[in-house]
Each structure stands twice: as structure tokens, then as C-alpha cells.
Amino acid sequence: MNESSDGPLIGLIVNPIAGLGGKVGLKGSDGEHTQQRALALGGKGCGVERATLTLRQFSRHSRAFSIVTCQGDMGEHAVAKAGLVAQAVLPIGAAEGFSASDTVAAARWMFAMGVKLILFAGGDGTARNIMDAVGSDVLVLGIPAGVKVQSAVFAINPVSAAEIVRRFVSNDITGCTAAEVMDLDEEELRQQRVSARLYGYLNIPDDRSLTQSAKSRSKQSDRGAVCAIADEVKRTMNDETLYIIGPGMTTSALKERLEISGSLIGVDIVKGGKLICRDASEQDILATMDKYPGPSQLMVTCIGGQGFLLGRGNPQISSEVLTRIGCGRITVLATTNKLTSLRGRPLLVDTGSPWLDKLFNGYIPVITGFRERLVYRVASSLA
Amino acid sequence: MTDLTKNPIEDIRSHRHTDGKPNVRRYHQARWDEPIIFELSAEGERGVLVPEVDEEIKRTTKDVYKNLPASMMRESLPALPELSQNKVLRHYLRMSQQNLGADFQVDIGQGTCTMKYNPKVNEHLARSHKMSELHPLQDQDTVQGILEITHKFEQILKDISGMSRFSFQPRGGSAAIYANAAVIRKYHESRGDTDRDEIITTIFSHPSDAACAKLAGFKVITLYPNDDGYPDIEALKAAVSDRTAGLLITNPEDTGIFNPDIDEFVRIVHKAGGLCAYDQANANGLLGITRARDAGFDLCHFNLHKTFSTPHACGGPAVGAQGASKELECFLPGPLIDHDGERYFLNEDMPHSIGKVSAFYGSASIVMRAYAWVMNLGAEGLREVAEIAVLNNNYLMHEVLKIKGISAPYAEGKRRIEQVRYSWEELYRDTGIHSEQLGIRMADYGLHYWTSHHPFVVPEPATLEPTEAYSVEDLDEYVRTLKAVSEEAYTNPAMVRSAPHNCPIHKIKPEVLDDPERWSVTWRAYCRKLANQNE
Numbered sequence: 001m002n003e004s005s006d007g008p009l010i011g012l013i014v015n016p017i018a019g020l021g022g023k024v025g026l027k028g029s030d031g032e033h034t035q036q037r038a039l040a041l042g043g044k045g046c047g048v049e050r051a052t053l054t055l056r057q058f059s060r061h062s063r064a065f066s067i068v069t070c071q072g073d074m075g076e077h078a079v080a081k082a083g084l085v086a087q088a089v090l091p092i093g094a095a096e097g098f099s100a101s102d103t104v105a106a107a108r109w110m111f112a113m114g115v116k117l118i119l120f121a122g123g124d125g126t127a128r129n130i131m132d133a134v135g136s137d138v139l140v141l142g143i144p145a146g147v148k149v150q151s152a153v154f155a156i157n158p159v160s161a162a163e164i165v166r167r168f169v170s171n172d173i174t175g176c177t178a179a180e181v182m183d184l185d186e187e188e189l190r191q192q193r194v195s196a197r198l199y200g201y202l203n204i205p206d207d208r209s210l211t212q213s214a215k216s217r218s219k220q221s222d223r224g225a226v227c228a229i230a231d232e233v234k235r236t237m238n239d240e241t242l243y244i245i246g247p248g249m250t251t252s253a254l255k256e257r258l259e260i261s262g263s264l265i266g267v268d269i270v271k272g273g274k275l276i277c278r279d280a281s282e283q284d285i286l287a288t289m290d291k292y293p294g295p296s297q298l299m300v301t302c303i304g305g306q307g308f309l310l311g312r313g314n315p316q317i318s319s320e321v322l323t324r325i326g327c328g329r330i331t332v333l334a335t336t337n338k339l340t341s342l343r344g345r346p347l348l349v350d351t352g353s354p355w356l357d358k359l360f361n362g363y364i365p366v367i368t369g370f371r372e373r374l375v376y377r378v379a380s381s382l383a
Numbered sequence: 384m385t386d387l388t389k390n391p392i393e394d395i396r397s398h399r400h401t402d403g404k405p406n407v408r409r410y411h412q413a414r415w416d417e418p419i420i421f422e423l424s425a426e427g428e429r430g431v432l433v434p435e436v437d438e439e440i441k442r443t444t445k446d447v448y449k450n451l452p453a454s455m456m457r458e459s460l461p462a463l464p465e466l467s468q469n470k471v472l473r474h475y476l477r478m479s480q481q482n483l484g485a486d487f488q489v490d491i492g493q494g495t496c497t498m499k500y501n502p503k504v505n506e507h508l509a510r511s512h513k514m515s516e517l518h519p520l521q522d523q524d525t526v527q528g529i530l531e532i533t534h535k536f537e538q539i540l541k542d543i544s545g546m547s548r549f550s551f552q553p554r555g556g557s558a559a560i561y562a563n564a565a566v567i568r569k570y571h572e573s574r575g576d577t578d579r580d581e582i583i584t585t586i587f588s589h590p591s592d593a594a595c596a597k598l599a600g601f602k603v604i605t606l607y608p609n610d611d612g613y614p615d616i617e618a619l620k621a622a623v624s625d626r627t628a629g630l631l632i633t634n635p636e637d638t639g640i641f642n643p644d645i646d647e648f649v650r651i652v653h654k655a656g657g658l659c660a661y662d663q664a665n666a667n668g669l670l671g672i673t674r675a676r677d678a679g680f681d682l683c684h685f686n687l688h689k690t691f692s693t694p695h696a697c698g699g700p701a702v703g704a705q706g707a708s709k710e711l712e713c714f715l716p717g718p719l720i721d722h723d724g725e726r727y728f729l730n731e732d733m734p735h736s737i738g739k740v741s742a743f744y745g746s747a748s749i750v751m752r753a754y755a756w757v758m759n760l761g762a763e764g765l766r767e768v769a770e771i772a773v774l775n776n777n778y779l780m781h782e783v784l785k786i787k788g789i790s791a792p793y794a795e796g797k798r799r800i801e802q803v804r805y806s807w808e809e810l811y812r813d814t815g816i817h818s819e820q821l822g823i824r825m826a827d828y829g830l831h832y833w834t835s836h837h838p839f840v841v842p843e844p845a846t847l848e849p850t851e852a853y854s855v856e857d858l859d860e861y862v863r864t865l866k867a868v869s870e871e872a873y874t875n876p877a878m879v880r881s882a883p884h885n886c887p888i889h890k891i892k893p894e895v896l897d898d899p900e901r902w903s904v905t906w907r908a909y910c911r912k913l914a915n916q917n918e
Contacts, residue, residue: 057815156812163815166880340838344608344792363621371602372593374586375622377609 007065007169008117009087011110012055013130015122016073017045017098018145032099048078050145050158051121055082057162065169068113070106074098078121088113100129107133117168117205119161121145127153127181131200139176140202141165150306152179153202168205175206177222178249180303182313198247198265198303198313225335226250228370230257233299233333242292243270244285244325246300246314250333254299267316282318289324298322298330307342309378310360311350319353327359332366332376339366339376346379354380407867408860410829413480414887420474421906424464430471462907481887483831485694489857491779492825492832494802494846495589495637497667497689500853502759505692505752514751519743523728529747530727534720536754543765544663544683545676546706551745552716556664557591558740559684559703560631563660564599565737566682566707566714567629570658573714573735579628579657585614587636587804590836592662596631608840612640612793619651627657635665637836637846638792639776639799649679658682658711666690667850668773668801671766681708691753700746702753716740771851772801775858779803779849782862786869788813792841802848804841811843816872816879818843823890824871824882828864 020038055078058064066087069075074093079086092106103122107130110118117139120126123146130140142154143161155161167173183199230253237243237258245251247265255262255270262268266279269288277288289296298321303313309332310317322330332347349360357380365373399406448456466474490498508514517526537549553559564582571579582596585606593603604622606614613636630652635641642648649659660682661675667690675683687693688701695701707715717736718729729744757765780803783789788810791803807818822832822845835844849858872879883889895901903909 160812160815166815336838339607340840343842344610344840363618365604365622368605371597372605373603373622374605374607375614375618376607377618 006063009113009115010065010067010165010169011107011113011115011118012051012067012069012075012079012086013103013106013110013118013120013122013126014047014051014070014073014075014078015045015098015103015120015126015145016047016093018050018122018126019046019147020044045073045145047121047145048073048081050143051075051078051119052081053158054119054121054143054162054165055079055084057159057166058082058084060084064166068110068115070102074102074106100125103129104133111138117141117165119143119165121158124148124151124182124184127151127202128183128199131181131202136178136201136203138203139168139205141168141204148182148184150182150184150303150312151199151202152303152306153181153204164205173205176203177206178202179204180248180313182303182306184312197315200265201249222335222337225337225369226253227257228372229333229335229367230254232367232370232372233331234258237273239272240294241271242276242289242294242296244268244280244296244298244317244321245270246298246317248301248303248313250301250335250338251299254333267314280316282316282321285316285321286324289321296325296329298325299333300330301333302338302342302347307345307347309347309349311348311352319351319356322351322356323353327356330364332364334366334368336368336374339368339374346377349378349380405860405863407864408828410827411885412483412826412829412887413477415477415481417474417477417481419906420464420466420471423466423470423474426465428465428467428470430466430468483826483829488829488831489853489861490831491847491849491853491858491861492822492830492845494804494833494848495665495836496695496833497665497686497801497848497850498695499667499689499692499850501692501694501752502756504759505755508755509693509748509751514748517747519747524726527727529751530720530729532754533744533747533750534722534727536750536757537720539754539757540685540704540706542762543670543674544685544706545674546683547709548712548715548719549704549706550715550717550719551702551704551750552740553684553703553705554741554746555688555701556589556662556684556686556703557595559686559705560589560591560660560662561595561599562703562705562716562737562740563631563662563682563684564596564601564629565716565740566705566711567658567660568599568601569714569735569737570711571628576656579626581624581626582629582631583619583622583627583652583657584631585633585636586838586840587612587638588631588633589637589662589664592631592633601628602626608636608638608793610793612636612638613642613644616644616647616651619648623651623655623657625656627652627655629658629660631660631662633662633665635668635800635802637665637802638794638804638841639665639802639848640794640797641800646678653679660684664689665801667848668769668776670769671762672769675706676708681711682706687749687753692756693749693752700749702746702749704750718744720744768851769801772849773798775849775851775853776801776803778855779847779858779862782858783847783865786862786866787873788869789845801850802846804835805845805847806841807843807845810869810872814872814876816876818845820879820882821845821865821868821872824868824879825864827883827885828867830861830864832865 017035020035020043060083067079068088069079069086070090070093072093076089090106090109093102103126107118111134119141120130121143127142140153141161141164143158144154155164178201181199181202183197229250233254234257245268252264255268260270260275263279268275269277269280271292277284300309302309349357351357360378363375364378366376368374485498540549553562580602581604582601583604584592587608593605596603606618609615634645652659658681661680663683663685666685684703684705687704688695713735714737716739717733718731720727721730777798780791780799784791788807790806792806811817818834825832833846835846903912
């Protein structure tokens with residue numbers, strides 16, 4: 001690739017301090033104070049190095065795509081180290097310091113320039129910043145470089161990120177899929193508590209669309225499966241039960257089917273086909289349960305790639321909420337693709353109560369489609 | 384005389400070996416750029432010129448068209464291509480060269496399909512006029528031969544499986560699975576037990592087990608494997624209930640791993656009041672060794688077009704021979720073939736049968752081929768088939784696992800039955816090359832390769848099943864080529880990424896197959912769509 005390419009324009013954003021806190025045991029690099037501490041402890045960011053690894057997979061003579069990036073460590077250096085030349089370098093990321101607002105500004109600028117893909121090297125924090133900037137308006141792909149890469153927007157490693165870019169620019173990938181962006185509170189993590197919620201979704205190139213057979217090309221069929229799950233669940237619902245519906249794309253399709261204006265990333269409460277409480281907090285859930293003392297049922301899905309059923313992505317559904325509902329009254333919804341993406345690892349629960357976690361150990365039927373269930377293993381994440 | 388020191392005779396075999404070891408095959412598929420047969424049509428051209436009818440015949444029959452009902456007369460001639468014999472022959476010979484057919488290659492890459500060699504003597508028998516000129520509406524006294532063969536073959540399948548009766552009605556594996564699900568439904572109905580609406584299966588069983596159960600009106604519960612590669616008993620216990628109608632399961636599953644708890648699975652389902660149907664699509668490693676009925680199964684089926692060496696054609700004629708226990712045989716699809724002491728006859732007196740699942744009594748010529756195959760082998764030969772298929776598979780696995788980037792997930796260190804589902808996950812992580820891309824590159828060396836059914840439970844899967852039909856040299860050639868392709872993925876990924884290079888057709892854009900606006904399954908539809916687009 002060089003200045004004048006025939007291919008699409010790709011934006012490259014490198015978070016140079018990604019991974020800074022990891023090697024010095026700080027669980028992450030969010031916040032300026034942490035970054036100072038990490039630097040003092042001898043921490044080193046690995047964004048540039050990881051981005052370079054990806055870019056090295058491309059020949060400087062390739063005209064497959066052109067790059068627009070930021071100054072210095074935010075992209076320019078990685079491009080140069082890989083022996084490539086950027087078509088444009090945005091005046092962002094000057095030598096002094098780095099902040100989340102740099103990422104946001106770069107993503108917005110690139111979007112305005114009409115890039116077809118934003119490739120970024122970073123962690124969950126960087127993914128959230130990009131989501132804040134461009135939402136689902138442009139395709140995004142992460143090169144894993146952060147301490148926390150819990151979000152599903154990352155390639156497996158820098159080499160596979162390059163391969164996905166290669167397929168994308170040669171039009172071998174034409175589909176996209178919505179991937180979870182996670183919000184893990186580092187401050188809590190440092191206090192030995194894990195509190196993660198689903199932050200939202202970014203659109204990533206759908207790599208498997210190239211290769212899966214016509215029978216199960218991902219985007220349409222997964223959408224179809226999600227709708228079938230919604231139909232199946234709706235069939236079983238009654239007016240007497242209070243339904244507490246967790247966050248995620250799968251449960252969101254159910255909310256759509258119920259024709260309620262539920263939230264994508266929050267917990268909604270439904271009774272008699274009506275939305276009782278939108279985006280409920282733990283306290284809201286408990287208060288609603290007090291108000292409606294009849295039977296209640298929890299409906300949750302798992303986080304793609306991670307397999308967390310409870311304890312990540314839906315901290316509102318606390319151990320107290322679970323105890324009140326009862327472990328036997330949980331309906332799990334997930335597409336077969338989502339379950340197979342776990343590579344056989346169990347669904348995980350981390351409710352904060354080891355006693356409660358233990359109750360979930362074993363097998364649980366997961367609704368995977370219309371009149372379809374898959375029996376899958378659940379385990380405590382601490383086991 | 385030629386001076387051989389100055390003009391030596393070239394060793395035309397030298398490229399086949401390096402340091403005494405065989406090299407990968409230098410293959411190139413034929414590429415004829417052959418037009419569609421409709422494009423070759425020339426008006427008035429004929430393959431056979433039919434002689435004029437004698438005047439005397441014409442006088443006797445008068446105008447034959449007048450005797451035909453008006454509803455059977457075409458208003459216009461059919462739009463068929465018009466070609467001479469040699470053009471037709473040339474066309475189809477060229478087409479046949481542009482593929483990777485089973486008889487061209489070491490066809491072990493289509494795991495789960497049991498692509499064994501089909502001895503041609505079976506074809507001769509099935510194609511003989513004694514067979515090919517039979518009609519299913521003939522009087523039964525005139526088809527005693529094929530009825531006898533079918534009846535005798537049923538006795539053989541009964542011995543192999545321990546079942547009480549077999550029906551040859553289902554015309555394929557999925558049809559037999561459907562028929563098994565229908566028998567399960569009918570059995571519960573006959574007992575007034577109408578609340579049982581759930582079928583249990585496993586994710587490594589053939590997807591038809593779930594699909595056909597659903598088609599038969601059941602809800603489907605799928606079990607996921609544990610680290611050993613088959614579901615643990617606890618998963619099954621979590622799935623059974625008073626709604627369980629039955630279990631449809633393959634064993635070994637498509638991983639080639641035999642579930643040693645299978646009899647316990649059957650006991651648990653029976654205890655819950657359900658029936659158990661054994662999908663014996665993967666029976667090639669079990670012939671003469673284990674029997675479905677001995678493990679407690681109530682129903683089973685064999686794919687004659689796989690295990691019993693009648694060609695596994697792409698959707699061509701097939702038979703899913705369906706077996707049932709004594710208690711369930713009355714529900715089998717009929718007619719069954721019985722012997723009254725003097726003659727064979729089609730027994731249509733089956734008031735409890737699920738009914739017909741295909742016309743007449745199935746694909747008789749497939750039964751004929753399978754019978755010929757078994758009779759050539761004998762009982763000991765059948766067991767030897769299974770033993771060699773297992774030996775071949777474990778030899779192949781031993782060699783394949785030496786290749787960089789491949790693994791055999793689940794049941795590490797244990798032997799497999801007749802096939803293995805491998806994973807190229809490590810190669811994908813290292814190189815970004817998908818399993819499908821390796822498969823396309825294998826075609827550049829004249830070998831077929833398949834991944835897996837969907838969903839891909841094993842990441843970057845490849846399923847190989849060598850059967851008993853291939854020699855150690857054949858298996859070595861396959862392994863050598865697979866190794867070469869893996870090395871290419873590591874050292875020259877662009878070569879693999881841009882494959883195929885030696886095949887007549889380059890990559891097909893898969894999204895076209897998903898787009899009804901662009902696909903055409905007939906030449907006429909294609910011409911119409913093209914014309915509409917160019918308007």
C-alpha cells in the first residue's frame with residue numbers, strides 16, 4: 001500500500017499506552033492517575049508494537065488499501081516501523097501525553113473522511129471510546145493490546161487482524177456483525193471485585209461470512225435464530241409472571257417481539273405484556289418485585305466469546321435479586337453460534353456469592369431456537 | 384546408434400521422488416471451458432435418426448395422435464437441446480474430467496460420508512437388464528428374484544443389528560431418521576401417551592437427527608459434549624423428563640469417538656418412558672463388532688449407500704434401511720417383504736404402520752448392490768471391513784497429528800473408531816488461514832477435503848474418514864499432501880489464500896448462493912434474469 005491506492009481507505013488508531021498497567025499488576029490503564037503509577041512502576045504500553053505486528057503482514061507495494069492515521073505513537077510510528085506509508089496523518093496525538101479524547105477525536109475525523117474500517121490497537125477502554133465517537137456507523141476491528149480485552153470486537157491476535165483486513169479489502173468479507181463492547185470497572189477490579197456491564201455494540205467485519213457454507217452464513221442466520229428464540233420464549237410467557245429481562249442482542253429481540261421499548265444494554269421488567277420498568281437498577285428490580293409479589297422469571301443471555309451468564313454484563317442482577325427469583329426460574333437464551341463460540345468452555349456465573357454460584361454448577365437447557373434447546377454446562381467462574 | 388553418453392535417456396520418473404521419498408503429485412485438472420449444453424444446440428441436429436414407419440403400419444394404426452387424450456398432447460415442442468451423438472458424448476466426458484469424483488482420487492477427505500470404493504461387479508449386477516427392466520407395478524409372481532434378494536438382505540441386516548425387522552422404504556439417511564421419529568410418535572400415540580413431544584439428540588450427531596425430529600413435530604433438545612467428546616450422563620439426566628419421546632443418536636459421533644456409556648444413555652431414556660433410535664450412519668467401524676439391539680436400542684437405520692458400498696452419490700438413489708425391535712416392527716413403513724412358504728410377497732397388511740415414506744418399496748437396485756457386496760464378503764469379511772476401517776483411521780490420525788498446526792480435539796491420546804474431526808485452530812492462529820482455504824488448496828493437488836457440518840463446534844474443522852478401501856500408500860499420499868499444504872500456509876500463505884490454481888473454476892463468491900435475485904437453477908431462468916438485467 002502507498003499514498004495512492006486503488007482500495008478503500010482504512011483508519012488506524014493506536015492507543016500507545018494500552019497494556020501499560022498490565023505487566024505491573026494494575027489491572028488496566030484507565031485514568032491518568034493509574035497511567036502515572038504504571039509509568040513509575042516501569043510499565044510500558046504495547047499498542048505501537050501490536051499494531052506494527054499487524055501492519056507488517058502487508059507489503060509496501062500493495063495497493064489494496066490506503067491508511068489514514070494519527071501522529072506519532074498514535075499510528076504514524078507503527079506505520080513507519082512496518083515499512084508502510086500513510087496516505088494522510090491527522091494532527092492528533094502529538095508527542096506529549098495521550099488521552100481518551102484523542103481516540104474519540106480521531107475516530108470522528110476518520111468517519112467524516114469516509115473510512116471503510118477503523119482498525120485500532122488497544123483494549124476495552126479504547127473500544128468504548130470509539131463506540132462513543134462513531135457508534136455503529138462504521139466498521140471497526142480491534143488489535144488486542146490492552147490489559148482487558150473482554151469485548152468481542154478484537155481479532156484473536158495481530159496476525160489474524162491483518163488477515164481479516166486483507167479479506168475485507170479484497171471484498172471476501174461483505175457482511176458485518178454486532179459485537180459486544182464491555183465496560184469493566186477497573187477501580188472495582190483493583191479492589192478484587194469484578195463489576196462489568198454491557199456497554200454497547202460495535203459493528204465488526206464478519207470474518208466467518210467468507211467461509212461458512214450457504215447453509216449458515218452468519219449475519220442473516222444469526223438474526224433469524226435470534227428471532228426464532230424470541231418467538232419460542234414469547235409462546236411460553238403468561239400474564240401472571242413478572243419477567244426480568246437482561247441486556248443483550250438476543251434478549252433485545254425478545255423485547256422487540258413483545259413490542260415494548262426496552263433497552264439494549266439494560267435490564268427491563270415486563271408483566272402482562274407491558275413494560276413495568278425500563279433500564280432497572282438492582283434497587284429498581286427489588287422494589288418492583290416487592291410491588292408484584294407473584295411468580296417471577298429471569299431471562300438472560302450470555303456474553304459472546306466470554307460465556308458469562310451472570311456477574312458480567314448484568315451486575316444489576318445481583319445475588320440478592322437471584323435469591324429472590326430462585327435459581328430454578330432462570331431462562332437462558334443464546335444462539336447455537338454463540339454457544340459454539342465458547343469452544344466448549346462452560347457458561348460462567350460470578351454472582352458475588354460463592355454459595356449461590358455453586359447452585360448453578362451443572363447443566364442448564366438453553367433456548368437456541370423455535371422448539372429447540374441445547375443442554376449446556378454452567379460453572380462458577382472462580383472454580 | 385545413438386550415443387547415450389551424449390544424448391542420455393531422460394528419467395521421466397525423477398520428479399516423483401526426492402532422496403527416495405515421494406513428492407506431492409503434480410496435478411492439473413482438465414479445463415475445457417465447455418459451454419452449457421443448450422449453447423451447443425443446433426436446430427435439427429439429431430443423435431439418432433428414427434426410420435420412417437412402414438406404410439402398412441401406418442395403415443393399421445391410422446392417426447395415433449387421435450387416440451391420445453387431448454390433455455396429454457403438448458401444444459409446443461419441448462425446448463430441449465438438439466445435438467449429435469458425438470457432441471453429447473464429448474460434452475459429458477469433458478464435464479466428467481472437470482471434477483474430483485470418487486474414482487479419480489484418494490477420496491478420504493469427505494469424512495462422515497464413508498466414501499469407500501464401490502466394486503464395479505455390483506454395478507454390473509444392478510445395471511443388468513434383469514434388474515433395470517423391472518417395473519414396480521409388475522405382477523409379484525414375475526419379480527420373485529428381487530423380492531427374494533430383498534428378503535434375504537433383510538435377514539442379513541437383522542443379524543448385523545439384532546433388530547427384528549427391516550423396511551427398505553426410506554430413500555436415504557434423513558428419510559430413515561424421519562421414519563424413526565414417526566415410529567416414536569406413533570408408538571406413544573398408540574399408548575395414549577400424547578404429552579411426549581421432546582426428542583433428545585447430540586450436537587455431534589448428524590444434523591438430520593435434530594432436523595427430522597423437528598419435521599416430525601417434536602421439540603428438540605441437543606446435548607453438548609464434555610472433554611471426552613460425548614455428553615456426560617449428567618447432561619442427559621438434565622434433559623430427560625416425562626415429556627421425553629425418544630433419543631436419536633449417532634455412535635460413534637462425527638468425532639469418531641465411541642460413547643462407552645451408550646447403554647446407560649439408553650437405560651436413562653427408557654426409564655423416562657422414551658424410545659431410543661440409533662442413527663447408524665457411522666456404522667463402518669462397528670460391523671460384526673457391536674449391535675444396536677444389544678445396547679438396548681429400539682430402532683436403528685443403516686445407510687446402504689455408505690456402509691454397504693452402493694455409491695454415495697450427491698443426492699442420488701439411496702436407501703436408509705430402517706430396523707425395529709419386535710415391539711415396534713408393526714409401525715414400520717410398508718410394504719414389508721414376507722415369504723409364505725412358497726413365494727415372496729409384498730405384505731401390505733400393516734394397520735399400525737406409519738404409512739409409506741416413498742413410492743413402491745424403495746430403491747431396489749441399491750438393495751441389490753448392497754446384497755452383492757455383503758455376499759462377496761461374508762460375515763467374517765464384514766468384520767474385517769470394520770477392523771481395517773478402524774486400523775486405517777488410527778494410522779491416518781497418527782500420521783496427520785505430526786503435521787504442524789493440526790490437532791484432534793477431545794479424548795486426547797485415545798484411539799478413534801472410523802473417522803476423526805480434526806481442528807486447524809493452531810494453524811489459523813499462526814497464519815490466519817481458515818480450514819476451508821486449506822481444502823481449496825488440496826484440490827490443487829487433486830484431493831478432496833471437507834470441513835464439518837454446521838455449526839462448527841470444533842474450530843477450523845476437517846473431517847477425514849479413510850474407510851477400509853484405501854491402501855497405506857493412498858493414505859500416505861493424502862498425509863503428504865496435507866503436510867505440504869500446511870507448510871505452504873506457514874511459509875507462503877498467499878499461495879493458499881489465492882487457491883485454487885490448478886482447477887477449472889476459481890473461487891465462487893458464496894454470497895451469490897444466498898441471493899435469490901442472482902441465482903438460477905435452470906438455463907432458462909438464467910437467460911431470463913440476464914435479459915431482464917440488460918433491459
